[in-house]
Amino acid sequence: MIALPLLGAAILLLGGRRTDRWGHLLGVVMSLASFAVAVLAFVELLGMSGDQRRREIELFQFIPGMVDMGLLIDPLSIAFALLITGVGSLIHIYSIGYMSHDPGRRRFFSYLNLFVAAMLLLVLADNYVGLYIGWEGVGLASYLLIGFWQHKPSAATAAQKAFIVNRVGDFGLAIGVFLIWTTFGSVAYGPVFQVAGQAEQGVLTAIGLLLLLGACGKSAQLPLQSWLLDAMEGPTPVSALIHAATMVTAGVYLVVRSGAAFFPVGSTAALVVTVVGVATLLAGAIIGTAKDDIKKGLAGSTMSQIGYMMLGAGLGPVGYVFAIGHLITHGFFKANLFLGAGSIMHAMNDEVDMRKYGGLRKLLPVTFVTFFIGYLAIIGFPLLSGYFTKDGIIETAMHHSPVLGWLAVLGAGITGFYMSRMVFMTFFGQKRWAEDAHPHESPAVMTVPLIILSIGSIFLGGYLVLGNTLANWLAPAVGGPEEPIEFHFVTTPGIATLVLVAIGAAFAWMKYGRAEVPVVAPRGSFVTTFARRDLYGDAINESLLMRPGQWLTRLAVFFDNRGVDGVVNGIAAGIGGTSGRLRRIQTGFARSYALSILFGAAVVAGALLLVGNI
Numbered sequence: 377m378i379a380l381p382l383l384g385a386a387i388l389l390l391g392g393r394r395t396d397r398w399g400h401l402l403g404v405v406m407s408l409a410s411f412a413v414a415v416l417a418f419v420e421l422l423g424m425s426g427d428q429r430r431r432e433i434e435l436f437q438f439i440p441g442m443v444d445m446g447l448l449i450d451p452l453s454i455a456f457a458l459l460i461t462g463v464g465s466l467i468h469i470y471s472i473g474y475m476s477h478d479p480g481r482r483r484f485f486s487y488l489n490l491f492v493a494a495m496l497l498l499v500l501a502d503n504y505v506g507l508y509i510g511w512e513g514v515g516l517a518s519y520l521l522i523g524f525w526q527h528k529p530s531a532a533t534a535a536q537k538a539f540i541v542n543r544v545g546d547f548g549l550a551i552g553v554f555l556i557w558t559t560f561g562s563v564a565y566g567p568v569f570q571v572a573g574q575a576e577q578g579v580l581t582a583i584g585l586l587l588l589l590g591a592c593g594k595s596a597q598l599p600l601q602s603w604l605l606d607a608m609e610g611p612t613p614v615s616a617l618i619h620a621a622t623m624v625t626a627g628v629y630l631v632v633r634s635g636a637a638f639f640p641v642g643s644t645a646a647l648v649v650t651v652v653g654v655a656t657l658l659a660g661a662i663i664g665t666a667k668d669d670i671k672k673g674l675a676g677s678t679m680s681q682i683g684y685m686m687l688g689a690g691l692g693p694v695g696y697v698f699a700i701g702h703l704i705t706h707g708f709f710k711a712n713l714f715l716g717a718g719s720i721m722h723a724m725n726d727e728v729d730m731r732k733y734g735g736l737r738k739l740l741p742v743t744f745v746t747f748f749i750g751y752l753a754i755i756g757f758p759l760l761s762g763y764f765t766k767d768g769i770i771e772t773a774m775h776h777s778p779v780l781g782w783l784a785v786l787g788a789g790i791t792g793f794y795m796s797r798m799v800f801m802t803f804f805g806q807k808r809w810a811e812d813a814h815p816h817e818s819p820a821v822m823t824v825p826l827i828i829l830s831i832g833s834i835f836l837g838g839y840l841v842l843g844n845t846l847a848n849w850l851a852p853a854v855g856g857p858e859e860p861i862e863f864h865f866v867t868t869p870g871i872a873t874l875v876l877v878a879i880g881a882a883f884a885w886m887k888y889g890r891a892e893v894p895v896v897a898p899r900g901s902f903v904t905t906f907a908r909r910d911l912y913g914d915a916i917n918e919s920l921l922m923r924p925g926q927w928l929t930r931l932a933v934f935f936d937n938r939g940v941d942g943v944v945n946g947i948a949a950g951i952g953g954t955s956g957r958l959r960r961i962q963t964g965f966a967r968s969y970a971l972s973i974l975f976g977a978a979v980v981a982g983a984l985l986l987v988g989n990i
Contacts, residue, residue: 377417377457378500380410382493388486396482400475403485404468407492411461418454429852432502432566439505443563448502452853455700456499456629459707463621464492466825470715471613473821474722478611484524488617491517495622499629503564504553507630511549511594514623515542521618522610534606541603545593549630552586555579565633572637584638584645588652591627595682597656602913604679605663608671612718615671619678620714621707628682628703631689632696636855641692649690650773654783657683659911661790665797666907668897669728670717673798674710677754680787681706681766687784688769694857695772697847701840702765708832709753709761715826716747719818720802724809730801731895732810737803739815744803746826751799753833755792755877761837764863767870768841774869785869789876796884804889 384406388399395402421429431449438445468488475481494513501507523535553563559579560568572580591597596604604624608615618624631639631649639646660679667673681702688699721728723740737744753762766788774781809815817823840846847861864870899905906912961972 377410377413377461378493378496380406380413381489381496385486385490385493388482388489393482399482400472400485403489404465404472406489407461407465407468410492410496411458411465414454414457414461417449418458421449421451421454426848426852442557443503443505445506446502446564447500447506448565449500450853451849451851452629452633452700453499455704455849456625457496459625459704460492460495460499460622463707463711463829464488464495464617466828467613467617467621467711467715470616470718470822470825471611473819474613474718475611480524484521484611487517487520487524488613491521491617491622495626498626502566504556504568505563508549508553511546511590511626514594514626515539515546518542518607518614518618518623521614522607524610524614528609530606531609534603534609538603538607541600542593545590545600548586548588548593549590552583552590555583555586559583569637577643580638581644584634584643585648587630587634587638588645588649591630591686592652593627594630595624595627595686596679597627597652597682597686598659601656601659601679602910602917605667605672605675605910608669608675612671612714612721615675616711616714616718619675620710624678624682625685625703625707628685628689628699631686632700632854635689635692635696639690646690646692650687650777650780653683653686653688653690654773654780654787655683656680657687657787658783658790659683661787661794662907663910664794665790666900666904667794668731668801670720670730670733670798670802671714671728673730673794674713674717677713677791677795678710680791681710681754684766684769684784684787687773687780691769691772691776692857693851693855694861695769695776696854697850697857697861698765698768698772698841700850701837701846702762702769704840704846705753705761705765705833705837708829708836709750712746712750712826712829712833713754715822715829716743716750719743719822719826720747722818722822723815724813727809727813730798731893731897732808733802734805734809734893735803735807736815740803740817742817742823742826746823746830747803748799749830749833751795753837755795755881756788756873758865758874759838761833761835764837764841767873768861768863770869770873771864771867781869785873785876788873789880792877792880793884794880796881797888800884800889801893805893808893808895 384403387402388395391399417431421431429451433447433449435445435447468485471484471488475484478484491514494510494517496510498507498510498514501510519535519539522538523531525531526535556568557563559575560571562568589600593600604619607619610618639649657680660676660681660683662676664673664676664680667676685699685703685706688695688702717728720733720736720740720743723736723743724733727733749760753760756763756766770781770784770788773784841861841863844860847856850856900908909915
């Protein structure tokens, strides 16, 4: 699974321009081949009994006395592997059409293959060091993909921002791994999880919070969320791959994989996970309400939906089931929405401003139908995928803490508004596009992946949740709930969620469906400005981190120039000045030297006489 896309990346990067004509096809073949291997591994696990569904593969001794590199194939890792390679392959296929006219297409596919290989290593490694290598690998690949159009200053800046913000989270993860090693003498999952309960509670809390810091960076959770919206500067397939199915879900994987050991239900670390999740789901939803850029609106939505997953991941075994279930269904409907946005951009000369769309449903019929299915899934329309998984998280949170539950319900209502706003501004109303725009449906190589993803957006949630299919599957890896999970179709939180979603959709229709949408965005209220500026996340980072950093740098430069260099330069200047003055004594006249010798001899003689008398 890992070697095939890694080989594809190596061939395309080292082969250079000689692979331009067929490089994109090799990239697709390698991703599909990796998916085939994942399917075979999945079938093999299906043939084992529940408790035996686990294969440990030893590779080599990596760090003597510390960690042997190996892979772990179990229900949790194979679920991620299928999602990464399956949805990733559809995105590869879609990219053939989307990047058809880009001169760097071969390089783009090499980066996609590299990203898939790194993400697979992250989820398949059987230890935290292997996970960390994959973690850094996806960070590198995301930097390359976000900044792929590096001739655009905005893309280069966005790539740097993503890389730097993620370094903060990665530093926390690295310290967490160090602490795991010093505490347990191992970094392999098996040995660590067996003895984790024997460690002091303070140590476990510290490790959990450090791992959570890493998760917040990769999954764009508060307070490390600021990079995600800028990352939309990359090609749209990148947004679908990184921000729907793979990289942003890495943090959820880390928390669930480590849940029983470092995030037990009721612990401080688990509480922080739920608080971070619910705060981020609200923040992302609020940001999504005011974005006119279709990709940035979906990016805010990604923040929000990952927040739901984080909320579930902090609620124990029942929450794990719905968190992973929502992660899988989200991979389908959000990839569907991002690729749908790319299809719209393809038809509109790469225009991303929804205020310059309108009335596209008849001109882009396949894109409209598939996008609308993804829209229904994400707002939790009954019987579609998001309905089962997101409502499951809300109901579980309600049992754990009514405050968390009702805040999650509120987030669902806001989701209904901003996603309806997106649909109405794009596909309904009067056309508002430029005269040189000629909207047209995308080619089959782009629409077929949309159709497949939309089918998953309809049926996958019910299949995973009803009958405890996913719960029974994950139980050997993450622990099962004490009692079978029963999904209730009619509950107070569920009804409240549907009512709020309907209200949000109706309000969006009144403002953007029925009413005329101005091409130039009105100034709006303070709340609108607050959302447009991403809740002032960049301003907060600038005030708390960048400005103090600049002052500290200036102070260090002043101390270095006046202190360290000042002392060194002062000594050098003193020696130089003294030498210059002493040099004047050397006149070159013998009589001067004789007089100096006579004077010196007189001084020595006088000193000897004085000492003799004493």
